[in-house]
Amino acid sequence: MxxxxxxxxxxxxxxxxxxSKLRFLEAEGxxxxxxxxSGYRKYSWDDLDRLRFxxxxxxxxxxxLRVIREQLAARDAESAAGRSRPTLVAVGPSGEVPGRSPVPAQGQPAQSRLSRTELLSRSGLESVTLTEVERLGLVVAVAPGWYDADALVIATAVAGLLRHGLEVRHLRAVRAAADRESxxxxxxxxxLARQSDPAARARAAETARELIGLxxxxxxxxxxxxxxxxxxR
Known part of the structure; x- marks a missing residue:
C-alpha cells in the first residue's frame, strides 16, 4: 500500500x-x-498492523514512544521465537481487534463524527443532560449536531459519574482544572507546534500525549x- x-x-x-504523523513514526523507527x-514508500499489512499497535x-x-518501542521489540522477539501473543494488544475502543477493512475509494472521507442521536445512544446520557453538559462546556460540538471521539469519551464518563450520584454542577471544577492544565x-x-517542519509538529503532538498521560x-x-x-486505609 x-x-x-x-x-x-x-x-x-x-x-x-x-x-506527517506516519512519516514521524517511521523516523522514530x-x-x-x-x-x-524511485523512493516511494510501500507498506505491507504487517506494517499496517504495527501502526495500529x-x-x-x-x-x-x-x-x-520509548515504552511502545520496547513493547514492539518484545513482540518482535516473541514472533521470532515462534510465539504470537503480544505484550500489548492493540484493540479498538469497544475491545475489538481492528480488522483489515477494504481501502476506501480515492477521495472518500473517513467517518469520524457522531450525530447527537449516536452520542446519546453510545454514552447513555439523556438529551436534557447533554444539553446541560454542553452549557457548562464539558462537551463541545465540532459542528451543529455533530461530535467527535473526545466528546463521546467525556459524555460516557459523565454518564458514569452521574450514576454514582454526582450532579452535572459538581463537574464545573473539573472543567476549570482541565482548562488551566491545557x-x-x-x-x-x-x-514546536508553531514550526513549519512537519517533524517538529509531530514531536509537539507526541509531547502533548506524554503530558496527558503523566x-x-x-x-x-x-x-x-x-x-x-x-x-x-
Missing part, C-alpha cells in the same frame, strides 16, 4: 492521523516501509491518596 492508502485505512479509527527504486497504545494508554501544557508544546497518572494518584481516609 502507498502511504495514502495506509492513511485511508487508519483514519476511520484514528481520525487525527496525518501523513517504529515502522520501516519498503522503498521503491502504536496508535492504539498512544490513544488508549498514553504510552510514550493552558499550561499549551505553553510547553507551542514552540497528568492522568498524577491525578489518579492524588485522588487515591485523598480517599485513603474515607476508605479507612
Amino acid at each position: 502507498s502511504i495514502g492508502e495506509v492513511l485511508a485505512q487508519l483514519r476511520p479509527e484514528f481520525p487525527d492521523t496525518t501523513i 517504529l515502522v520501516e516501509p519498503r522503498r521503491t527504486p 502504536v496508535l492504539t497504545a498512544q490513544r488508549d494508554q498514553y504510552l510514550p 493552558g499550561l501544557f499549551a505553553q510547553l508544546v507551542a514552540p 497528568s492522568q497518572q498524577l491525578h489518579a494518584a492524588l485522588v487515591r491518596a485523598g480517599l485513603r481516609g474515607a476508605l479507612g
Whole structure:
C-alpha cells in the first residue's frame, strides 16, 4: 500500500492521523516501509498492523514512544521465537481487534463524527443532560449536531459519574482544572507546534500525549491518596 492508502485505512479509527504523523513514526523507527527504486514508500499489512499497535497504545494508554518501542521489540522477539501473543494488544475502543477493512475509494472521507442521536445512544446520557453538559462546556460540538471521539469519551464518563450520584454542577471544577492544565501544557508544546517542519509538529503532538498521560497518572494518584481516609486505609 502507498502511504495514502495506509492513511485511508487508519483514519476511520484514528481520525487525527496525518501523513506527517506516519512519516514521524517511521523516523522514530517504529515502522520501516519498503522503498521503491524511485523512493516511494510501500507498506505491507504487517506494517499496517504495527501502526495500529502504536496508535492504539498512544490513544488508549498514553504510552510514550520509548515504552511502545520496547513493547514492539518484545513482540518482535516473541514472533521470532515462534510465539504470537503480544505484550500489548492493540484493540479498538469497544475491545475489538481492528480488522483489515477494504481501502476506501480515492477521495472518500473517513467517518469520524457522531450525530447527537449516536452520542446519546453510545454514552447513555439523556438529551436534557447533554444539553446541560454542553452549557457548562464539558462537551463541545465540532459542528451543529455533530461530535467527535473526545466528546463521546467525556459524555460516557459523565454518564458514569452521574450514576454514582454526582450532579452535572459538581463537574464545573473539573472543567476549570482541565482548562488551566491545557493552558499550561499549551505553553510547553507551542514552540514546536508553531514550526513549519512537519517533524517538529509531530514531536509537539507526541509531547502533548506524554503530558496527558503523566497528568492522568498524577491525578489518579492524588485522588487515591485523598480517599485513603474515607476508605479507612
